[in-house]
Amino acid sequence: MNDARPNNDSRIVLEFRIKGMDFTTAGEAATGIKRTMTQLGMPADMIRRVASATYEAEINVVIHAHRGCLVAKIGPERIEICVEDEGPGIPDIDLAMQDGYSTAPTHVREMGFGAGMGLTNIKRCVDQMHLDSVVDKGTTLRLLFFSKGRE
Ligand SMILES: Nc1ncnc2c1ncn2[C@@H]1O[C@H](COP(=O)(O)OP(=O)(O)OP(=O)(O)O)[C@@H](O)[C@H]1O
Numbered sequence: 001m002n003d004a005r006p007n008n009d010s011r012i013v014l015e016f017r018i019k020g021m022d023f024t025t026a027g028e029a030a031t032g033i034k035r036t037m038t039q040l041g042m043p044a045d046m047i048r049r050v051a052s053a054t055y056e057a058e059i060n061v062v063i064h065a066h067r068g069c070l071v072a073k074i075g076p077e078r079i080e081i082c083v084e085d086e087g088p089g090i091p092d093i094d095l096a097m098q099d100g101y102s103t104a105p106t107h108v109r110e111m112g113f114g115a116g117m118g119l120t121n122i123k124r125c126v127d128q129m130h131l132d133s134v135v136d137k138g139t140t141l142r143l144l145f146f147s148k149g150r151e
């Protein structure tokens with residue numbers, strides 16, 4: 001983890017840097033967020049949804065972008081995750097969201113990634129998802145999770 005600080009509205013803010021093609025540190029953001037949520041005693045289902053979506057988002061930066069930053073704002077009723085990267089961007093977001101679509105290179109597929117299911121899995125876990133991308137600049141993914149029973 002690169003930074004953790006209390007926020008002025010009592011949310012906890014965690015920040016992580018993500019390095020492209022660095023599989024040794026991949027997953028640290030998801031693990032760190034999961035640890036904090038567990039320490040806070042948050043509901044297991046919420047922890048599972050946030051950890052799964054964060055892991056997929058983090059791995060997408062590792063595989064598809066050059067570098068990125070993930071910020072998690074953790075409050076008792078809602079969690080916001082923003083993942084911003086510098087990279088090639090996504091030319092066709094609708095296509096990227098389709099099950100099975102992947103541009104992952106062969107050596108990454110050999111590591112078990114590249115099924116083209118990450119964005120679909122994220123969508124399944126979140127309450128709200130916004131994906132914005134500029135070709136040759138980068139991609140921003142915003143995720144929002146509410147505690148059960150809230151919309
Ligand atoms: N941060 C990103 N930067 C650039 N392209 C991306 C990014 N995230 C996703 N993409 C594009 O969207 C496609 C689909 O992403 P998705 O996560 O669904 O599948 P995948 O990463 O290829 O495989 P999997 O997640 O199943 O291992 C990717 O193959 C890539 O072309």
Ligand SMILES: [Mg+2]
Nearest residue numbers: 059060118119
């Ligand atoms: Mg993926």
